[in-house]
Amino acid sequence: xxxxxxxxxxxxxxxxxxxxxxxxxxxxxxxxxxxxxxxxxxxxxxxxxxxxxxxxxxxxxxxxxxxxxxxxxxxxxxxxxxxxxxxxxxxxxxxxxxxxxxxxxxxxxxxxxxxxxxxxxxxxxxxxxxxxxxxxxxxxxxxxxxxxxxxxxxxxxxxxxxxxxxxxxxxxxxxxxxxxxxxxxxxxxxxxxxxxxxxxxxxxxxxxxxxxxxxxxxxxxxxxxxxxxxxxxxxxxxxxxxxxxxxxxxxxxxxxxxxxxxxxxxxxxxxxxxxxxxxxxxxxxxxxxxxxxxxxxxxxxxxxxxxxxxxxxxxxxxxxxxxxxxxxxxxxxxxxxxxxxxxxxxxxxxxxxxxxxxxxxxxxxxxxxxxxxxxxxxxxxxxxxxxxxxxx
Amino acid sequence: xxxxxxxxxxxxxxxxxxxxxxxxxxxxxxxxxxxxxxxxxxxxxxxxxxxxxxxxxxxxxxxxxxxxxxxxxxxxxxxxxxxxxxxxxxxxxxxxxxxxxxxxxxxxxxxxxxxxxxxxxxxxxxxxxxxxxxxxxxxxxxxxxxxxxxxxxxxxxxxx
Numbered sequence: 001x002x003x004x005x006x007x008x009x010x011x012x013x014x015x016x017x018x019x020x021x022x023x024x025x026x027x028x029x030x031x032x033x034x035x036x037x038x039x040x041x042x043x044x045x046x047x048x049x050x051x052x053x054x055x056x057x058x059x060x061x062x063x064x065x066x067x068x069x070x071x072x073x074x075x076x077x078x079x080x081x082x083x084x085x086x087x088x089x090x091x092x093x094x095x096x097x098x099x100x101x102x103x104x105x106x107x108x109x110x111x112x113x114x115x116x117x118x119x120x121x122x123x124x125x126x127x128x129x130x131x132x133x134x135x136x137x138x139x140x141x142x143x144x145x146x147x148x149x150x151x152x153x154x155x156x157x158x159x160x161x162x163x164x165x166x167x168x169x170x171x172x173x174x175x176x177x178x179x180x181x182x183x184x185x186x187x188x189x190x191x192x193x194x195x196x197x198x199x200x201x202x203x204x205x206x207x208x209x210x211x212x213x214x215x216x217x218x219x220x221x222x223x224x225x226x227x228x229x230x231x232x233x234x235x236x237x238x239x240x241x242x243x244x245x246x247x248x249x250x251x252x253x254x255x256x257x258x259x260x261x262x263x264x265x266x267x268x269x270x271x272x273x274x275x276x277x278x279x280x281x282x283x284x285x286x287x288x289x290x291x292x293x294x295x296x297x298x299x300x301x302x303x304x305x306x307x308x309x310x311x312x313x314x315x316x317x318x319x320x321x322x323x324x325x326x327x328x329x330x331x332x333x334x335x336x337x338x339x340x341x342x343x344x345x346x347x348x349x350x351x352x353x354x355x356x357x358x359x360x361x362x363x364x365x366x367x368x369x370x371x372x373x374x375x376x377x378x379x380x381x382x383x384x385x386x387x388x389x390x391x392x
Numbered sequence: 393x394x395x396x397x398x399x400x401x402x403x404x405x406x407x408x409x410x411x412x413x414x415x416x417x418x419x420x421x422x423x424x425x426x427x428x429x430x431x432x433x434x435x436x437x438x439x440x441x442x443x444x445x446x447x448x449x450x451x452x453x454x455x456x457x458x459x460x461x462x463x464x465x466x467x468x469x470x471x472x473x474x475x476x477x478x479x480x481x482x483x484x485x486x487x488x489x490x491x492x493x494x495x496x497x498x499x500x501x502x503x504x505x506x507x508x509x510x511x512x513x514x515x516x517x518x519x520x521x522x523x524x525x526x527x528x529x530x531x532x533x534x535x536x537x538x539x540x541x542x543x544x545x546x547x548x549x550x551x552x
Contacts (some may be wrong), residue, residue: 075467081401134402141443143420143429151397156401257423322438378437 010053018272029139031132031336034366035225036272037359040191040279043289058277060387063275066339067230067244068267070166073336074248076130077156079199082249085156092150093157096330099304100126113351116172118336120344123165124358125301128362129366130155136370138331147313147326153238154330162336163192163245168370169340171241172289173347202253211255219262247357271335278342279359286356294360302364302372304329321380328376332369337362401406427451454469456515479509480542482549484531490549496523504544506537 003384018032021039077085086093104125105118111120130372133155142148163186167188199206212218233243251259309327316328341358344350397408400420400539408418408430426445433441434528446454484491491545511518511525512532518525527533535545 002423005426076402078401081399084399085401114542130402138403141440143400143403143428144408144416144418146438148419149400152401261424289417319436321436325439368467 007057008052011057011338012300013055014039014276015272018276022272029142031129031145031332031334031366031385032133032272033129033132033275033338034363036275036339037279037363040276041282041359043276045279048207058103058273058280060067061270062277062342063240064227064268064272065270065272066241067179067333068263068341069271069274070241070245071226071248071259072267073130073159073162073225074245074261075251075256076248077265078252078256079161079203079249080195081156082160082337083196083200085153086160089150089157089312090118091152092154092162092308095310096154096158096243096305096309097126099308100301103297103300103304107293107357108354111293111353111357113354116324116344117350117354118348119169120340121290121357122356123169124163124337124361125297125333125335127158127333128155128160128330128334129307129336129369130159132332132334132366132370133329133373136332136373138345139188140307140374142325142329145322145325146316147309147318147322150318150369151309151326151329154308160192162275163195163242163249164188166242166245166343167191169343170242170347173344175349191246195250199250199252200233203250207248207251207252207255208260210251218258219266222259222263223266239343241358273336274342278338278345280356281345282359283352286353287360292351292356294357294364297357297361298364298368301333302331302368320384321377324380328373329371331365333362333365335366422437429454433478442482453515456512456517459517476538477536477549478539479536479543480536480545481536484527484529484533484535484549486529488529490527491513491529493527494523495525495527497510498548500535500545502549503548504537504541506535506541506545507535510534 017039018036021035022032025035033315060265101122104123108114108117108121111117125293133151137143137148137151147280164185168185210218210221212221228248229243229247230240231243235242235248248256306324309325309330310323313323313326341355345355362374393411395407395409398408400406404419404420404422406418410416414437415431415434416437418430420430420443422427422428425448429442429444429446430440431442433439437459460477461517462520478530495508495511500506509519510533511521511527512534513528513530533549535542537545
C-alpha cells in the first residue's frame with residue numbers, strides 16, 4: 001500500500017468516526033467538540049492506535065480549521081453590534097475579563113509555567129463558547145427571556161476582547177520582550193479600531209469585493225480572501241487566526257449572513273479536523289496528573305462566570321432566577337479555548353502539559369456548562385423557597 | 393401600546409409588547425427569517441412559558457387570525473350607530489349544501505335581507521365578495537344584518 005492509499009483509508013476512518021461521534025453528541029444534545037477531542041486523544045501519540053498517515057493533511061487542515069473558526073467568529077456579530085455592545089455593557093465585559101482570566105493565570109503560575117503560560121491559560125478560562133451557548137439558549141427556549149440580551153452582549157464583548165488578545169498572545173508566544181509586547185498591544189488596538197471603523201463606515205466595500213450572486217464563486221472568493229488575509233497576517237507576525245477574524249468583522253450586512261451560511265459546512269469539516277489533530281498531539285497519559293487542577297479550575301471558573309452573569313443581569317433589573325440563568329448560561333467553554341491552547345502549543349513556547357490541562361478543562365466545561373445551564377433554574381427555585389436563605 | 397425591539401446579537405431580533413396584564417408577548421425573528429412566538433411566564437416575568445417556532449406560512453396564518461378579530465371589531469363598530477344591525481360570523485361546515493357552490497347560490501340578500509361583507513379563508517380576508525365567489529368548507533362568512541335576518545341566514549347556511 002502506498003502512502004496516499006494509507007492516508008485516504010485513515011482519513012476515511014477518521015471522518016466516518018467523527019460523523020458517528022457527532023451524531024451521538026446530537027442525540028444526547030451536547031456539543032460535538034468534547035467527543036472530537038476524545039476521538040483525537042484515542043488515536044494519537046500514546047493512544048490506542050497511531051494514525052501517522054493523516055499527519056500531512058491534518059496539519060494544513062487544522063490550520064484552515066482555526067482560520068475558519070475565527071472567520072466565522074468575526075462574521076457572527078456585525079461591527080455595529082460590536083460597537084453598541086462596547087458602549088452599553090463594557091463594565092460587564094471588564095468584570096468578565098478580570099474574574100475569568102485570573103483563575104487560569106493563577107493555576108498556570110502555580111504549575112510554574114511562567115508569564116507566557118499564565119497569559120495562555122488566562123485566555124483559555126476567559127473565553128466562553130458562543131457556539132455552545134447560542135445553541136443551549138435556543139434549545140432551552142430562552143431566546144425570549146429578558147436576561148438573554150445580557151448574556152449575548154457579554155459574548156459580543158468577549159469576541160471583541162479576542163481581537164485584542166490574540167495579537168498580543170501571538171506576539172508574546174513569538175518571544176518578544178515586554179516593550180515589544182506593549183508595542184504589540186498598541187498595534188493590535190490600533191488595528192482593531194481601524195478595522196471596526198472601516199467595517200462600520202466602509203463595510204459594504206469589503207462586502208462588494210467578496211460578494212457574488214453565484215454561490216460557487218462566492219465560496220471560492222470568500223475562502224481565497226480568508227486564506228490570503230490569514231497568510232499575509234501570518235507573514236506580518238500577527239497570526240493567521242487574527243487576520244481571518246478581522247476579515248470576518250469587516251464583512252458586513254447581508255454578505256456576512258450569506259458568508260456564514262456558505263462557510264458553515266466547511267468550518268464544520270476543518271474545525272473537526274483541528275480538534276482531532278489537537279487531541280492527537282496531546283498525550284492521554286499526561287492528563288491524569290493535571291486532572292485535579294482541571295477540576296478545580298472548572299469549579300472556580302464556573303462560579304466566576306455565574307458571578308459575571310449575575311452582576312450583569314442585576315444591572316438590567318432582572319430578577320434572581322434570571323440572574324442565575326444568565327450566569328449559568330455563560331459557563332460553557334469550547335472551541336476558542338482550544339484555539340488559544342492550539343496556538344500556544346504550536347509555537348512551542350509553553351510546556352506540553354498545558355495542552356493536557358486545556359483539553360481536560362474544555363472537556364469538563366463543554367459537557368457540564370450546558371447541564372448547569374439547564375438545571376440551575378430548579379436549583380435556584382429551591383434555594384429561593386427556603387425562608388431567609390443563607391445567601392441573603 | 394408600544395412594541396419594544398431588542399437586538400439579539402448573533403441570533404436576530406426580538407419584538408415584544410407588554411400586555412395590560414403585565415405579560416410579555418412577542419416574536420423572536422432569527423437572522424435566517426425563522427420566527428418564534430414567545431409568551432412570558434406569570435411567576436417569573438423574565439422567563440418564557442412558551443417559545444414556539446413557526447414556519448412563514450404558520451405565522452402569516454396566526455397573524456391573520458388575530459387580525460380578523462380586529463376586522464370584525466371594526467365592522468361591528470361601524471355598524472354600532474345603526475341600531476338593530478349586527479355583524480356575525482358563520483363557518484361553512486361539512487355537510488352544508490353550499491360548500492363548493494357560489495355565494496350567489498345562497499340567495500342570501502333576497503331571502504334574508506342580510507349582506508355578506510367578507511369571507512375569511514386560510515388566514516386571508518376576501519372583502520366584499522361578488523356573487524360568483526365560491527364557498528369552501530372551512531371558510532368563515534361575515535354577515536351584516538338585523539337579528540332576524542342573521543337567524544334566517546344561519547338557517548340557510550347550516551341547514552343539512
